[in-house]
Amino acid sequence: MSGVLSLRQVSKVYGSGPTAVHALHPVDLDVDAGELVAVMGPSGSGKSTLLTVAGSLEEPSGGEVVVCGAPLSTLSSDARARLRRRSIGFVFQDLNLLAGLSAVENVALPLELDGVAARTARVAALRALDELGLTDRADHYPDDLSGGERQRVAIARAVVGDRRLLLADEPTGALDAANGEAVMRLLRAACRGGIAGVVVTHDAQLASWADRVVFIRDGRVVDETAPTTGPDTLLAPDGAA
Amino acid sequence: MSIRHALLALLTEAPKYGLQLRQEFEARTGEVWPLNVGQVYTTLQRLEREGHVESDDGGRDGAQRRYRITAAGASELDGWLRTPPVAGPPPRDELVIKVQVAMRMPTVDVHEILQVHRRRIVEEMQRYTHLKADAAPEDVGLGLVVDAELFRLEAVVRWLDAADNRLRRRPAPPPPSGGVARPPDVADRRVPDRPAEARR
Numbered sequence: 001m002s003g004v005l006s007l008r009q010v011s012k013v014y015g016s017g018p019t020a021v022h023a024l025h026p027v028d029l030d031v032d033a034g035e036l037v038a039v040m041g042p043s044g045s046g047k048s049t050l051l052t053v054a055g056s057l058e059e060p061s062g063g064e065v066v067v068c069g070a071p072l073s074t075l076s077s078d079a080r081a082r083l084r085r086r087s088i089g090f091v092f093q094d095l096n097l098l099a100g101l102s103a104v105e106n107v108a109l110p111l112e113l114d115g116v117a118a119r120t121a122r123v124a125a126l127r128a129l130d131e132l133g134l135t136d137r138a139d140h141y142p143d144d145l146s147g148g149e150r151q152r153v154a155i156a157r158a159v160v161g162d163r164r165l166l167l168a169d170e171p172t173g174a175l176d177a178a179n180g181e182a183v184m185r186l187l188r189a190a191c192r193g194g195i196a197g198v199v200v201t202h203d204a205q206l207a208s209w210a211d212r213v214v215f216i217r218d219g220r221v222v223d224e225t226a227p228t229t230g231p232d233t234l235l236a237p238d239g240a241a
Numbered sequence: 242m243s244i245r246h247a248l249l250a251l252l253t254e255a256p257k258y259g260l261q262l263r264q265e266f267e268a269r270t271g272e273v274w275p276l277n278v279g280q281v282y283t284t285l286q287r288l289e290r291e292g293h294v295e296s297d298d299g300g301r302d303g304a305q306r307r308y309r310i311t312a313a314g315a316s317e318l319d320g321w322l323r324t325p326p327v328a329g330p331p332p333r334d335e336l337v338i339k340v341q342v343a344m345r346m347p348t349v350d351v352h353e354i355l356q357v358h359r360r361r362i363v364e365e366m367q368r369y370t371h372l373k374a375d376a377a378p379e380d381v382g383l384g385l386v387v388d389a390e391l392f393r394l395e396a397v398v399r400w401l402d403a404a405d406n407r408l409r410r411r412p413a414p415p416p417p418s419g420g421v422a423r424p425p426d427v428a429d430r431r432v433p434d435r436p437a438e439a440r441r
Contacts, residue, residue, distance in 0.1 A: 040363070042402060042405075042406070185374065188374060202402075204362070204363055204366055204394070204395050204398040204399075205366065205370075205391055205392075205395050207363060207366075208363060208366035208367045208369070208370040208391070209367075209370050209374065210367070213360075213363050213364075213367065215356065215359070215360065217356075222356060223356050223359075223360050224360075225360055225363055225364045225367060226364060228364070228367045228368055228371060
């Protein structure tokens, strides 16, 4: 596996002087292609800041973020925006789907913004929607979709094209258990297909879908899970389950 | 888990042999609750003595006997399905006791103890979730078992999170007034006139 995201001593401070807020103390994190990592912590622990810095939506106060081998500090603003459009997909709890565009138009939008011809972008968007079981909803507008369907559209938009890194912030927050599980299955499948994924959450059930769980508290990474052993450990004769 | 009632439930479908009952029990609980053959035959013998099942050939040994549920067995099963699980007093929770002990030890960081348990439980949840993720969609039995365990473990993590917050908000203990240090809370809570059954 190869590294897609690397955070090296990345810190983030809001404000300055005595009122400065240290949202992230120097943090290291590496995520490989095909790997799903959960960053778990309570509200205000810095996990969402970590995600926005990793996705180049905010600049770090210190350290270096490397995405697909490119140190972000060496890129121009335009080059960073291009990297975001082409290589990074975002899934947020409040979706950010455009109400005036249909599902397929929402999914095709990042490709079109990147200069892909409208027809080609639509074909790619339809393929992404088809993989998420939304073919028959492609021409519906967000207001006509259920919460679970809207979240799947957001995932389709995040993985369409040649995305290498998927960043999700509480992606199942507003969904019931069944739809939440469906969303996590899709994110896991996207990662099994070669994308590197980072999910930030306070929810242990959601985090447990990840290959690795990193615990964050007060802007610091404090712990992480060991590599998961096979499910055979659950089938011990003593009925460990 | 009531093996006797699970076996009765399987026998409502059709008469079955002991080995067949064992295989079907394990398959329908996602193979998370392994059963040995001895348990199956012991349970079937007891059910037969009680009149809840009958076998079609008393002359053969256990492996060759086929069992069917009786009307009394069906009634027993129906009653069990509708009876709420026994709601006894809550068991002593070892994790709660460990945290209670850790919070009073000046040499121990109770938040670090909480994190050790949080990590181990999340690791266990990962194993269950990955088992569910890799299972065939039609394996509903496994899904039910795994979901039950995941919700139970999630509740423990939520308690750890709540405990972490509560401990972070607690007032700092008063400075020692000299002499031998003693745990801050224990002596203060010795209330002699408190009813004995209210003490824990």
